[in-house]
Amino acid sequence: xxxxxxxxxPPYLDLRGLSKVYASRDGAVRALDHVxxxxxxxxxxxxxxxxxxxxxTLMMIAAGLMPASSGVVxxxxxxxxxxxxxxxxxxxxxxxxxxxxxxxNVMLQAExxxxxxxxxxxxxxxxxxxxxxxGFEDKYPHELxxxxxxxxxxxxxxxxxxxxxxxxxPFGALDALxxxxxVLDLQRICHERRISVLFITHSVAEAVFLSDxxxxxxxxxxxxxxxxxxxxxxxxxxxxxxxPEFSHYCxxxxxxxxxxxxxxxx
Amino acid sequence: MSESEPIIAAPPHLDEVEASVERRxxxxxxxxxxxxxxxxxxxxxxxLVVWEAGTRAFGxxxxxxxxxxxxxxxxxxxxxxxxxxxxxxxxxxxxxxxLSIAVGIPLALMIFLxxxxxxxxxxxxxSSQAMPKVAVAPLLLVWFGFGLVPKVLIAFLIAFFPVxxxxxxxxxxxxxxxxxxxxxxxxxxxxxFFKIRLPDALPAIFAGLKISITLxxxxxxxxxxxxxxxxxxxxxxxxxxxxxxxxxxxxxxxxTILGVALYLAVExxxxxxxxxxxxxxxRAAGGTF
Numbered sequence: 001x002x003x004x005x006x007x008x009x010p011p012y013l014d015l016r017g018l019s020k021v022y023a024s025r026d027g028a029v030r031a032l033d034h035v036x037x038x039x040x041x042x043x044x045x046x047x048x049x050x051x052x053x054x055x056x057t058l059m060m061i062a063a064g065l066m067p068a069s070s071g072v073v074x075x076x077x078x079x080x081x082x083x084x085x086x087x088x089x090x091x092x093x094x095x096x097x098x099x100x101x102x103x104x105n106v107m108l109q110a111e112x113x114x115x116x117x118x119x120x121x122x123x124x125x126x127x128x129x130x131x132x133x134x135g136f137e138d139k140y141p142h143e144l145x146x147x148x149x150x151x152x153x154x155x156x157x158x159x160x161x162x163x164x165x166x167x168x169x170p171f172g173a174l175d176a177l178x179x180x181x182x183v184l185d186l187q188r189i190c191h192e193r194r195i196s197v198l199f200i201t202h203s204v205a206e207a208v209f210l211s212d213x214x215x216x217x218x219x220x221x222x223x224x225x226x227x228x229x230x231x232x233x234x235x236x237x238x239x240x241x242x243x244p245e246f247s248h249y250c251x252x253x254x255x256x257x258x259x260x261x262x263x264x265x266x
Numbered sequence: 267m268s269e270s271e272p273i274i275a276a277p278p279h280l281d282e283v284e285a286s287v288e289r290r291x292x293x294x295x296x297x298x299x300x301x302x303x304x305x306x307x308x309x310x311x312x313x314l315v316v317w318e319a320g321t322r323a324f325g326x327x328x329x330x331x332x333x334x335x336x337x338x339x340x341x342x343x344x345x346x347x348x349x350x351x352x353x354x355x356x357x358x359x360x361x362x363x364x365l366s367i368a369v370g371i372p373l374a375l376m377i378f379l380x381x382x383x384x385x386x387x388x389x390x391x392x393s394s395q396a397m398p399k400v401a402v403a404p405l406l407l408v409w410f411g412f413g414l415v416p417k418v419l420i421a422f423l424i425a426f427f428p429v430x431x432x433x434x435x436x437x438x439x440x441x442x443x444x445x446x447x448x449x450x451x452x453x454x455x456x457x458x459f460f461k462i463r464l465p466d467a468l469p470a471i472f473a474g475l476k477i478s479i480t481l482x483x484x485x486x487x488x489x490x491x492x493x494x495x496x497x498x499x500x501x502x503x504x505x506x507x508x509x510x511x512x513x514x515x516x517x518x519x520x521x522t523i524l525g526v527a528l529y530l531a532v533e534x535x536x537x538x539x540x541x542x543x544x545x546x547x548x549r550a551a552g553g554t555f
Binding site: 060063064065083084085087089091093095097099108109111112113 | 441443444446447448449450451452453457461462465466540
C-alpha cells in the first residue's frame with residue numbers, strides 16, 4: 001500500500017474560483033466568472049468556447065502571466081505567485097525572433113534555463129526532426145511557412161522537458177492539412193513524454209480528438225458550462241473522426257452552443 | 267486518318283524545365299541589377315550633357331551657372347583646399363553624430379524605462395525641435411567661440427532627435443507576446459532586454475540613425491555658415507562672397523558626396539549588425555534607398 005491516497009493528493013493543476021474583471025473606459029468588463037477546474041499529471045484538457053469567452057485570459061492566468069481578480073491557481077497544491085517558468089507556452093502566432101534561426105529560436109528557451117549547450121542543442125535538433133523540420137535548423141523564420149514556424153514554436157516549448165504545455169489556439173492560423181498533421185504530432189509527443197496540456201481552441205473536433213476532458217465555456221462572462229470526459233481509445237487515428245462515438249461528443253458540444261445562442265440554426 | 271507525326275513533341279523532363287526556369291530567373295535578376303546601376307547613371311549623364319550643352323549654347327555666364335566641365339576644373343584646381351575643408355566638416359559631422367548617439371540612446375532608454383521621466387522630458391524635447399536651430403547658432407558661438415565645439419553642438423542639436431524618438435518608439439513597439447514568452451521562460455530582465463527587446467528595436471534605431479546622419483551634415487554646414495573659419499560651409503560662404511560660382515558648385519558637390527558616403531557608411535553598419543533582418547524586410551519593402 002502506498003501512504004498517499006490518490007483521493008487526498010492535490011491535483012497537479014488546480015484552478016479555483018478564478019474571476020477576472022478588466023477596467024475599461026466603458027466600465028468594467030467581466031471576462032471570467034468563477035471558473036474552477038483541475039487536472040492530473042498527463043491529462044489533456046481542452047477549453048472550447050466562442051470568441052471573447054475569456055479562454056485566453058484563463059490561459060494567461062494559468063501561466064502566472066496575469067493575476068486573477070479573485071481565485072487561486074495552485075500547482076501540486078502550492079498557490080502560484082508569478083510566472084510559471086517550468087512549463088511550455090505556445091501562442092496562436094509563433095512569436096519567433098526574426099533574427100534567430102529555427103535552431104536559435106528553440107535554443108532561446110535553453111539559454112533562459114541555462115541548460116548545458118551541447119546537450120540542449122542535441123535535444124533541439126532531435127525535437128525539430130521529430131516535427132519534420134530536419135534540414136531546416138539553420139533557416140530564419142521568414143524562410144519558413146506558417147506551419148513550420150508554429151512547429152519551431154512547439155519545439156521551443158518542449159526543449160526543457162516541461163511537465164505541462166499551455167497552448168492558446170496554436171493551430172488556429174494554419175490550413176486544414178497542416179493542422180491535422182500537427183494535431184497528430186502533438187498527440188504523439190505528449191503521450192510519449194507524459195506532458196499535461198491545457199489546450200485552448202475554438203475547434204470542437206480538435207478538442208474532442210485530442211482531449212481527455214473538454215471544458216465548454218459560455219459566452220462572456222466566461223463560465224464553465226459543462227465538463228465532458230472524452231472516453232475514446234488512444235492513440236487516436238484520423239479514422240476515429242468518422243465513428244459515431246466521436247460524432248456524439250461533437251454533437252453534445254454543438255448542442256450546448258446552440259442552447260446558449262453561440263450557434264443558431266435559424 | 268493516315269498516320270502522321272505527333273503534333274506535340276515528347277514533353278521535356280521536369281529537370282530540364284527546372285533548369286530553363288532557373289536560367290530565365292538568373293537572367294532576369296542580372297538584368298535588374300544592371301538596370302539598377304545603369305538607369306540612375308544614365309540619368310545623371312543625360313542631365314550633365316544637357317547642362318553642359320545648354321550653358322554653352324545660350325552663353326550662360328559662369329557666375330550664374332558654370333558648365334559641369336568648369337566645376338570639375340575648379341575641383342581639380344582647388345583639390346587641396348577642398349580636401350582640407352572636407353576633412354574639417356567630416357570631423358564636425360562625425361562628432362555631432364557620435365554625440366547624438368551617445369546622448370540620444372541613453373535618453374531614449376530612460377524615456378522607455380521610466381514613464382515619469384518621459385512625461386517630464388518629452389514636451390521639452392519636442393519644443394526643442396520646433397525651435398529653429400539656426401536661431402540658436404549665434405548663441406552657441408557666443409558661448410563656445412569659433413572653434414570646432416559650436417559646429418559639433420549644432421550638428422548634435424539637429425541630429426539627436428530622430429535617434430531619441432526612433433529608439434524609444436522601437437523599444438516600446440515590441441509585440442506583447444514576446445515579452446510574455448520571455449517571462450514564461452524565466453528570462454531575466456537583462457537577458458530580456460539584450461536578447462529580445464533591443465534586437466527587436468534595431469531596425470527602428472537604424473532608421474533613426476540614417477535620418478540623423480543626414481541631419482548632422484546640415485547642422486555642421488549651418489554652424490560653419492554662422493561662425494566658421496574652416497570647412498566646406500565656410501568655403502561656400504567665401505566662394506559666394508567672391509562670386510566664385512565654380513568653387514561654390516565644387517563645394518556643393520563635395521558636400522553631396524560626403525553626405526551620401528556617410529549615409530552609406532551607416533547603412534553598411536546596419537547590414538553588418540542585422541543582416542538577416544534587413545534581407546527579410548528588404549524583400550517586403552522591395553529594396554532600400
